[in-house]
Amino acid sequence: MLSATALIVEKTSSPFIVDAVELESLGATEVLVELKATGVCHTDVAVQRGSLPGAFPILLGHEGIHSQLHPVEDVAIELMILVGAGIVCTVGSKVRDVEPGDHVLLSYSFCKNCRSCREGQPYQCTQFFDRNFISENTDQSRTTTWNGTPIHASFFGQSSFCNPTIVQEACCVRVDKNYPLEILAPLGCGVQTGAGAVFNVVKPVENKVRSLVVFGIGGVGSAAIMAASVLHEDHPELLTTIIAVDRQQERLLLAKEIGATHIVNASNLNDTGIEIRRVTAGQGIDAAIDCTGSVPVINAMADALGAGGIAVSVGAPPAAARISIPVFPFINGCKRYQASNQGNSLSRNFLPLLADLYRQNRLPIDRLQKQYKPSEINKAVQDILDGTTIKPVIIWS
Template sequence: MTTTTRAAVVESGGAPFTLSEVELADPGPGEALVRMVATGLCHTDLGVASGGLPFPLPGVLGHEGAGIVEAVGPGVTGVEPGDHVVLSFTSCGGCRNCRDGHPAYCATWLPLNLIGGRRADGSSTISRDGTPLGGHFFGQSSFAERALVDERSLVKVDPEVPLASIAPLGCGVQTGVGAVWNVLRPRAGSTLVVLGAGAVGLSAVMAAALTPAARIIAVDRVGERLALAKELGATHTVDAAEADLADALALLTDGQGADGVVETTGSVAVLRQGADALAARGTLVVVGAPPFGTEVALDVNGLLPGKQIVGITLGDSETQTFIPALVQLVKEGRLPLDRLIGTYPFAEIDQAVRDMSAGKTIKPVLTF
């Protein structure tokens, strides 16, 4: 007994998303069948679709899903049919980091979420005409009308909040917010710099605006995004296409440097500029991911005044606590996520990809 559903399949690296009938396995232990209502489109999906990561293709991607539980497998206790859920990353639940409240640093994170394409036991969740496809992406593969989801990917949320308005919380938004709240934790009077004003960077700006940080400086090369950053809480902006970043940041921080920097661009040149702009005892949070194996040169003596460079995955958040808190902030209008979202019918996924790549839409959300 399998479920047939329509999914956006990437046939090979660099190929477009094409709609195709696929079969989902029945929910196994610790899994649920979710009817998708909306799913965000993230740069990670595009990176994998381009063939830039060793994910098995043809496959079904999608990792910012939101929907309604239809059925649950054996042993599932956290959700039941009818529950509204936001889908996030999965994790094993048993390793040291999972037990310590840091599931984004799960010992099995890479194969379970990003590159494995299958369940932990090696079995397939999605097939087409009897042939297994790459699936289980972030424990969900939500570019489909129905998804088979790991219970540890599921977060039960307030059913009064429209799912299309909170779909991006599972990855991009919690990444930017978590960089600020979970790592930088700005104190009164802090100066924060956000490098890149895309979905993750603007989420960091919104998060910083909910802290006692005194200065929030957004940096980008696109004027419209900088204008939006100001509306979302940035106190200053720097257009990197026109100004020298080092000079501009020195001027805005009175020569002291930044207490916290969030690097979202994935550019090693920008990362280096961020490190150089840190104040003594300042912290740079590295969010943007360049291709595997990329290295960056650092001025070692420049780091000695107590500077820290910290990598982060998915905001280092414990999703069951963090995501419902973000949903509440969206509901109250204190996290104005709607300013980032553009919605598209699921069938127009390729248009959404084009608009995102061209910078027309900051966070495309596909609706079913």
């Protein structure tokens, strides 16, 4: 067994405990990664608080790396996958994609065998829930023990609130060793989700999108704004209108700095709709992305669409929530409503692209981040709940 430092949630709504755990031997398709940084995500907090399913005690964390409009409903979240970044130490006997010494970003797990995975769409893997939320290996074994008792780990195939950590091979994305891993840790979840919603779902170039509105300027929404700005720089005739909507003025001002052309304070959703119609000269919006998971906001997003528009849900409301879409205007205007998981991204291709955009100073994700020590995990959680920090990042050394 190998000793590791872990941030543990013992039971629902209890604070994180910093303690030692023991790691079991690697399985054939597992990788031992020494983490450099781990992003703290709303998904981690939602499981801790019981808003998303989890078995306790549990090791969370899914924004690891090696060497927003706040929801109206308390349990609505930005649905992001836990990711981290680090350096590969050891690999299992059947691992082929990475080797010791590789620098890797960690993203979501997938089976590789279902139809979606075989067709290059692992973000809709038929085993996605089991492989990412069940917090144990697919053979129902446990990788980690705490005080001699097996603990639920392998959250999103990685449980990157543990260092070193055992990771499923599918989660590992190899990157250039010159990249700053402590900055890139959130790429595999929040940034991938927001940027991917623009690049891979809205597809502004293919669909000739002139206007975009993003509801909720947290980590995911900010990444969407940045991605839209990148595409506008490359295609000046597109995305000439990028609207950021939030209730926090500081976040709206940041959105303006990272690419938004217009900002709207959403203290009153009716006024928000009026302002969007004003900005678009009454034509409605070409594309809209909701990062809040708030049902009233999702409904407002659908209402904001113009002819041929697409509304994309990224934030996840409570499981029993229902939205209300006006069907006739959708038919008459040939509009679309679509959900997106992980930005519909094939991580091994998309994350290196995002990392390269950061290196070119075109994706300033460092503007969103604040660094914390592992011992400050509960402070990081409170800051994300208060909205004082958009993206907390745990630095392991």
